[in-house]
Amino acid sequence: MATSNDYSFSLTLPAWAINENKNLKPTYETIEDRMREVLRFARRNTEEQTGGPFAAGVFELDTGRPVVIGVNRVIPHLCSSAHAEIVALSLAQKQLQTFDLGAPNVPAHQLVVNWRPCAMCYGATIWSGITSLVIAGAGCKVEDITGFDEGPLRDNWQEELEQRGISVTVGVCHEEALAGLRYFANSGAPVYNARQGPS
């Protein structure tokens, strides 16, 4: 028999990430500083076995104030949508009490991720209101290294973002990001692609 609890779900950061968020610096001046912090969270998420090898940080664009850095929580929460970007954007929107991180009453926000968002998180980026996306890389290396199916994007994915007022910066700390993905692949951690049953 279904209960009301069946019609609600919660996503949370792991204890270590809550602690690390509380101890973030007041500001991260350069996009490399921001990316390095995101990469640290992504690597730690693999080490702690608290989710997939991805992290996403929401920063105030101009000041570099970190709003929140989220991590992938798919397997711990048994929720295929609990990617780092969805978690980080949702937490930032909750903290700032707006579904639009580009609303008139808030400063401009930037999303920093350790690789190009998957098809789902690409769409989530558009809905979120951020005006800047910074990624360590794009393309198939993430799939080649990890085995994840990131889903299809339009070939002009970057132009589509820019047409919507989202600037895109690709290649920040590229090699360090690849090293983190290889660390995950070599860890033996599970790859949470869908339809793992018989077809």
Place this chain on the structure above:
Amino acid sequence: MATSNDYSFSLTLPAWAINENKNLKPTYETIEDRMREVLRFARRNTEEQTGGPFAAGVFELDTGRPVVIGVNRVIPHLCSSAHAEIVALSLAQKQLQTFDLGAPNVPAHQLVVNWRPCAMCYGATIWSGITSLVIAGAGCKVEDITGFDEGPLRDNWQEELEQRGISVTVGVCHEEALAGLRYFANSGAPVYNARQGPS
């Protein structure tokens, strides 16, 4: 000062939808039956002012047993990712205790939505493990009628799903779905596109 509560977020169905879920029929035999129920939820969500004009149902593919019907909750939860599909898939995965609705130990599942998923929910569909997507329509009418920016998809979006083992059925209860979208547009309810502040 941030508290631990800042690092967790919850999405829930509105009270009327919890009640309606508890009173669903044991099975819905045809895809038209399933879509009509989804359309009823979508319309009700506008009427009750509990979110956008979209609903999504997860059904067992063969038996038609409804697992859950979710609705859009963006504005009530101030969360741009709280689309009907994300809500329904996450609730279904919680109830069935799996991040993969196509896992070996669960029956095949179908997602029924009152229009083609937006760019985000298209990706979420791929990650979810469902093996069948049923929609009332595809293309720009939803944007023309409502003003939402659904985001870019590849021109071969349907083929990309089918290559991943997800069958696609388009056009079920098409006119009724359009009527529901027009009802929303005429209601004066807010359109929650992003970046509503100055660029």
